[in-house]
Amino acid sequence: MQNDARTTIDPSEVAKFEAMAAEWWDPNGKFKPLHMLNPCRLDYITAQIAAEFGRDMQDPLPFQGLRLLDIGCGGGLLSEPMARLGADVTGADAAARNIPVAQLHAEQSGLTIDYRCTTAEDMADSGAQFDVVLNMEVVEHVANPLTYLTACQRLLKPGGLMICSTINRNPKSYLMAIIGAEHIMRWLPKGTHDWRKFITPNELETLITQAGLTPVDRQGFVFNPVLWRWSLSARDLSVNYVTASTKPA
């Protein structure tokens, strides 16, 4: 076996991390809902980045030269596609156990990604700045959304782009995201989400503006139970939705 300098993992732990990586990346496993949503998330993210930075998605490495931060990277479900498209990717996750798992999978995929166990606030304090910040399904879990979004703003270079997705707060989202996803479908462990922390699109837009960013786009992620897949909707933001905002140059 070659000795890879990037590996900082204790060899005795590798088997455990491999099992966890396999779990993260199993489309029918524990993270099935994320895998189902992922093509739709990626369609939105790639289209927004291409539009903002004038990139052609037919190029083999369209995101080359862009520094991208994936907050709450988990097993790397978004970090890896971004790296494959040529972006210089940093993946941050506050859960320490995710980092070696994501590292291991990236190495297996032949990708170089800088995974770190840290928070958006700590990274912003370090002065790091990026062209793109991915902030997907995180804001509904943080203690203070405005502090968090302000850290995201500080992490952006002037002219940078933030993609932020979360869940709307209304009776339908309670039914779908809590009762449906956690109790009926059991897609997510019970208690994953606290409905009171969900944010309406208008509240999010106000928070983003207060954080110093300019909202430029918002769309819904809509699940079609007949086709059994997610798609983007310009009109239906009633449950899951995603926004794009830019930092003034």
Next chain:
Amino acid sequence: MDNRPPNTISEVMEQDQNHIDSDVVIVGGGLNGATLALALAGAGFSATLIDSEPGQPNRDRPFDGRSYAIALGSQRMLATLGLWDGLAPDSQPILQIKASDGRAGQGAAPFFLHFDHAELEEGPMGFMVEDRHLRPALMAAVAKHPTIRHLTGVRVTAQGMGRTQSVWVQLDGGDVAGQTVTARLLIGADGRRSGVAQRAGIGRMAWGYGQTALVCAIEHTRPHHGTAHQFFMPAGPLAILPLPGNRASIVWSEKDTVAADILALPDPEFLTVLQPRFGDFLGNFQQIGARYSYPLGLSLAKSLIGPRLALVGDAAHGVHPIAGQGLNLGLRDIAALAEVLTEARRRGEDIGQANTLARYQQWRRFDVAALAMVTDGCNNLFSNDNPVLRPLRDLGMGVISALPNLRRRLMREAAGLTGDLPRLMRGIPL
């Protein structure tokens, strides 16, 4: 799978310093494999195309009797891939289709189906293209493409999954014997007896019809006016498909035992057996090129996908060629797979990951099963001499003839213009 598969790309490389890597490795260098390589290379993928047959057929070969009915959707796909301009001058548009119930010595039944392309706004229902033109055109395009590595006279001896996100195949033959190819995705385009499917442990459901298709071409004295004929004979269908000039391709299905006897006949006697089956509307005729025979049967792979693996064409489904849909169905697989992989790549997804491949399987499985059932059902309904069924199907044909909307629907189906059409089949580049 192999006895002791290498676990990582680095381990493969240790075993084989000259290993080849590409985005996809396609096993089977026939019409399907070559078209898939071209579609993927055109969308920016690198491909290794492995053909067990030696060498490449040269252009300007004499006609060998083999030809294909290219449905309109397939023709659009070939055009989008830049192949049609070279093929068009040597192709024969199918302007009309006449289907009728026939019995040897008794001629056609009074009711018959008549499809005229004038009813279809898209144009001809399809085109007849000879193998001697289609195959060299594909191979020349493959040879010209910088991101396709075409290995001929090479067999695959083993395949397996790397512990990294990759798949590998081991080669035998030519100057690459013992070498390994690694890729993100392995595609089996290697026919009904697909080694790729077998090595992956993908089973098949297969059944025969006890029928054999006899294929040959004729030169005739009266013009065919671009009309394709299909006679439903008790033993099986007889199709007469127009070729450029006063020539036609004959696909004649007979019971296995009868077919074996006919096949053994010398050429002149073969014609005397064939002549009374369809009368004299094409005048006198003589055979050109060779005769071929294919046992008819349906062979479906139980899954179109496996770990980092996808099957296309006959490797996925060998159908009864009663409606000339074998190649067209394969091209639909290719158009769908190329589109799924291109979309995945533009999202930055791993093209060989399970949920990428699941989209291909979901897209194709229904179409494949439906067509297999329809051709199977058609054959059972039409290939018999049951006195009850014959008046029934005569009536059915009469009804279809009287209903222009139903007729147009059947024509669009035959032209390959129905269902959830992939972009290439709508004439849109990937």
